Amino acid sequence: METVSSGSSRGYRKKRSPMLDTIAALIRRRRRFLVTTHVRPDGDAIGSALAAYHVLRGLNKEAVVYLQDKIPDIYAFLPGASVVVRRLGAVDTFDTVILLDCSDIRRVGDEADKVGSIGTVINIDHHLSNNGFAEYSLIDAGASSTGELLYRLIGELGVEITPDIAVNIYTAVVTDTGSFRYSSAGSAAFRLAAEMVDRGAEPHVVAERIYETAPRERIALLKSALNTLGFDYGGSVGSIVVTRAMLRKTKALSEHTEGLVDIVRSIEGVRVAVFYQEMEDGTVKVSLRSKGSTDVSRLAVRFGGGGHLNASACSIKGDVAEAKRQILDSIQALSIVAG
Numbered sequence: 001m002e003t004v005s006s007g008s009s010r011g012y013r014k015k016r017s018p019m020l021d022t023i024a025a026l027i028r029r030r031r032r033f034l035v036t037t038h039v040r041p042d043g044d045a046i047g048s049a050l051a052a053y054h055v056l057r058g059l060n061k062e063a064v065v066y067l068q069d070k071i072p073d074i075y076a077f078l079p080g081a082s083v084v085v086r087r088l089g090a091v092d093t094f095d096t097v098i099l100l101d102c103s104d105i106r107r108v109g110d111e112a113d114k115v116g117s118i119g120t121v122i123n124i125d126h127h128l129s130n131n132g133f134a135e136y137s138l139i140d141a142g143a144s145s146t147g148e149l150l151y152r153l154i155g156e157l158g159v160e161i162t163p164d165i166a167v168n169i170y171t172a173v174v175t176d177t178g179s180f181r182y183s184s185a186g187s188a189a190f191r192l193a194a195e196m197v198d199r200g201a202e203p204h205v206v207a208e209r210i211y212e213t214a215p216r217e218r219i220a221l222l223k224s225a226l227n228t229l230g231f232d233y234g235g236s237v238g239s240i241v242v243t244r245a246m247l248r249k250t251k252a253l254s255e256h257t258e259g260l261v262d263i264v265r266s267i268e269g270v271r272v273a274v275f276y277q278e279m280e281d282g283t284v285k286v287s288l289r290s291k292g293s294t295d296v297s298r299l300a301v302r303f304g305g306g307g308h309l310n311a312s313a314c315s316i317k318g319d320v321a322e323a324k325r326q327i328l329d330s331i332q333a334l335s336i337v338a339g
């Protein structure tokens, strides 16, 4: 049980599911960590990555947090946000990478191969679509968030939960449960949140930063996006679009699109909400949300993406009209909203 290294230099060659204590023991032995997460990082990705950073520092480890994309302004208040690097040099200085909230190594972005070449890859994730690519995996699709899984690991490591860790983990849980509204918000999420508050997280501060400081550019974008609101399949599928021209005109940033799709899902009769964003590289980013037992991860996986039952995403080559056609066709082909 002690020897858990496969000796492979390619971290994602072998699938294993070691126990929490195996991963904790491995972390205790290693010294130089890279911590990273997915492109277009959300609250769970950022909160988990920064919490992991503080945990590793608490264990006197070296730790670097790398993110391809800028941290959205609403998350810039999180303790540790300023240490994040967006350029990755040579990775031979690292002995271990902790990859958070990623169902696939490619989610890291352009540096995925480099990150995957680090001696040992530990993947901590709660996506239904996780393909078990890592050598060491802590995966539980039943967890509310990656932050919750990290919390379990912290318990195993016996690290004290400082206020810096608490606010990051609290943020991960709040954002990934839609402020405790989704089915992922079970008693474990509430208990964890209460403990994080005991440890120094302040819910009203987190809520204000994340949900009550929208820049006007975001609201301007919301206004033009709502003009594109449309329905298909008798109103069970709702969609909105953000084009590059709309971003230019409103001076909004890509990060200001977060949450727009949830407005579409909130409409009566809508089972599946789709958000199409025209990207710079000739693709359309498609965000999918659903209600109840309607599974949109099947849809995302069909296009090479992934996610959760009620929240998934993928990218489609072509323009918005083409992406729409393909998504609507697949919704029918897969009987996503039938019955």
Ligand code: 5GP
Binding pocket: 038, 040, 042, 101, 103, 104, 107, 127, 129, 286, 287, 288, 304, 305, 306, 307, 308, 311, 312, 313, 314, 315
């Ligand atoms: P969002 O629509 O908020 O970008 O993403 C919804 C969910 O799908 C999140 O859990 C996110 O991690 C996941 N996701 C987003 N884009 C991709 C993708 O390209 N591939 C995979 N596998 N998952 C994605």
Ligand code: MN
Binding pocket: 044, 045, 101, 126, 145, 146, 176
């Ligand atoms: Mn997550």
